Amino acid sequence: MTVAAPAAGTSREVEAAELEALVRLYAVYALGFLLVTLLSGVWLRSAFIWPAARAGFEFPFLVHAHSHVAFFGWVTPALFALIVRAARPPAATCIWLRWHAHLLGAASVLAFVGFLQMGYQTPTIVIASGHVALWVVFAARVMPWLRRAEAIERQYYGAALVFLLIAGAGAMAPGVVEAKTITDPWLRQSSLQLFLTPFTAGWLALGAYGAVYALLGSARFARPVWMLTVVGALPAAAAHVTVAPPHGAFELAGRLGLLLTGAATLLFAADVIAGLRLAPLARLAGIAALVKGSAEVLAALGVGAALLTSKPLIVAYLHLALLGLVTPVLLGALVAPLRAARLTALHATGLVATMIALGVMGVPGGYAWIIGMGLSAGALNVLALVGGVMSLAALGGVVLLSVASRRTLGLGPSAERAPARRGGRIEIGQPV
Numbered sequence: 001m002t003v004a005a006p007a008a009g010t011s012r013e014v015e016a017a018e019l020e021a022l023v024r025l026y027a028v029y030a031l032g033f034l035l036v037t038l039l040s041g042v043w044l045r046s047a048f049i050w051p052a053a054r055a056g057f058e059f060p061f062l063v064h065a066h067s068h069v070a071f072f073g074w075v076t077p078a079l080f081a082l083i084v085r086a087a088r089p090p091a092a093t094c095i096w097l098r099w100h101a102h103l104l105g106a107a108s109v110l111a112f113v114g115f116l117q118m119g120y121q122t123p124t125i126v127i128a129s130g131h132v133a134l135w136v137v138f139a140a141r142v143m144p145w146l147r148r149a150e151a152i153e154r155q156y157y158g159a160a161l162v163f164l165l166i167a168g169a170g171a172m173a174p175g176v177v178e179a180k181t182i183t184d185p186w187l188r189q190s191s192l193q194l195f196l197t198p199f200t201a202g203w204l205a206l207g208a209y210g211a212v213y214a215l216l217g218s219a220r221f222a223r224p225v226w227m228l229t230v231v232g233a234l235p236a237a238a239a240h241v242t243v244a245p246p247h248g249a250f251e252l253a254g255r256l257g258l259l260l261t262g263a264a265t266l267l268f269a270a271d272v273i274a275g276l277r278l279a280p281l282a283r284l285a286g287i288a289a290l291v292k293g294s295a296e297v298l299a300a301l302g303v304g305a306a307l308l309t310s311k312p313l314i315v316a317y318l319h320l321a322l323l324g325l326v327t328p329v330l331l332g333a334l335v336a337p338l339r340a341a342r343l344t345a346l347h348a349t350g351l352v353a354t355m356i357a358l359g360v361m362g363v364p365g366g367y368a369w370i371i372g373m374g375l376s377a378g379a380l381n382v383l384a385l386v387g388g389v390m391s392l393a394a395l396g397g398v399v400l401l402s403v404a405s406r407r408t409l410g411l412g413p414s415a416e417r418a419p420a421r422r423g424g425r426i427e428i429g430q431p432v
Ligand code: HEM
Pocket: 037, 038, 039, 040, 041, 042, 044, 045, 063, 066, 067, 070, 071, 074, 075, 315, 318, 319, 322, 323, 327, 388, 389, 391, 392
């Protein structure tokens, strides 16, 4: 019976079309929410200079709206797009997952509007729990298909999804703390880190590293980076709690976790910097990883311990990771083969301006130094705002270019990866 050949070809085309439509759907939602994240970040920054810019919204509510749309609307659907692209589930699952993508999009709009209006209240907690439920559904439907992915993607995305589930479970901890009216500051901060650290140091870090390693093939440190991150990400949570722990073991675990994840970040940076053919956005992420990893290793060794509680430095560290490392990797992977070298340079300049401003604000004597230079203390807020506007213009520009280009937001490198890589090395024809 040889008549099956044309039908098989047709069903493969249907599978590819359904997969492409799904990847595009998650990507379009993600990019839309990236714009909201960037705009709301600039809005927040402008409120430091012109309080009236808050337009009557509470500042903490604005921060919650910005951070929730960043996590729920931007980075998570972006990684879902990349994971689905790697796992290549069958057409029926793709069609089913389209509902999931729309629900995720709708829940992200609700989260942004809800947190902006009321901060943490019962309705917004319900919306956030709905997000966690959608993560569980995604993991349950897509994880089994990861066996179809390349080994490196299976490893990284599989572990990343496990951390997403752990973060989802950890997200319930602050609710328990509130319900039991726990006032102990260490327990309160730790309950937040039970979500934040597995989410950023596990889900986002492994997802972003996996996206780059998928392009690089078998890079030199891919294996140790995975191992160090998987082992270090959970204990690192203790290092991000700024209140003294009840027992020295927590400090030791925190430092060890930070040392392991910091070392992983440095090895990842080494691979990216050596990967000369990577697109500019990924290469920028490599430089951000170098700075972030160095800071983590130094902090783990106890260097500059007094600085770890400084709010501007915490915000700088967070944005170095999220805006400097994770966002460029995910955006670059979604819009490939667009290279956007000039816009990446603009974003890099904006990031440096933001880091300098927050860095000077955060170190002891920073403000005195600025005043000694004949500038007003407010100049640092202006510099941070200028940096944010540059990043908004640059990354927003990349989004608009990709929407205008018909070659992006589809199956991208994964569709062509088999002929593009041989023996773990990038060959001519690799789209980035
Ligand atoms: C133009 C780019 C951005 C600007 C100007 C910006 C600005 C800000 C500002 C001013 C804050 C509040 C800091 C404070 O409370 O003092 C903030 C918080 C936050 N941002 Fe951004 N942001 C940007 C992009 C992003 C991106 C891309 C992400 C994630 C992918 C992100 C994630 C967060 C998170 C999680 C917080 C909450 C921090 C906390 O709770 O302490 N931001 N951002």
